[in-house]
Amino acid sequence: QKEVEQDPGPLSVPEGAIVSLNCTYSNSAFQYFMWYRQYSRKGPELLMYTYSSGNKEDGRFTAQVDKSSKYISLFIRDSQPSDSATYLCAMNGNNFNKFYFGSGTKLNVKP
């Protein structure tokens, strides 16, 4: 079993929709949770970073962590065609140099 599971998609939504992207994990020691956005032919770009459980909001983006269910989510409100990208989740248990990545969900926002 992989440490981090992420549905690869693709996920196709109309412009303006609310998007929900999710990852599940198996290691209860994970404390730090990250979301990266990767445009085609570019490197992953850090989008959101949270510690432990709870919500964090940044503009149209909300990251949510439920440690009891080992489940994290990224919500995108009022989605735009420019949000079309692959979204990667990542996590760390504060172990030195041990970052675990999901395989990424490809999102397509249609105009």
Add this chain to the structure above:
Amino acid sequence: NAGVTQTPKFQVLKTGQSMTLQCAQDMNHNSMYWYRQDPGMGLRLIYYSASEGTTDKGEVPNGYNVSRLNKREFSLRLESAAPSQTSVYFCASSFSGTGDSPLHFGNGTRLTVT
């Protein structure tokens, strides 16, 4: 503010040829990493350097060597390229290498080995 810079952006090699991928960061980060990204496999760690003067193997180190030249620069060398090394290679850096210091990535080197 350049962040993490990788060169070259693209490279085509013949089987058996060698090459070095270069990476430099200007964020004063201590830890640096080399990942490869393949369809369906996600990001896999090749080597990392926790700090200047140290390097360690990651998940898929076979066929690669690395050098941490100084605090800013971390290079990846393919001594004898194989078609299985066709991939996109990403360099990343982190201030401390712990979870409270997320990774920052470069834009990758797309390598094809024929």
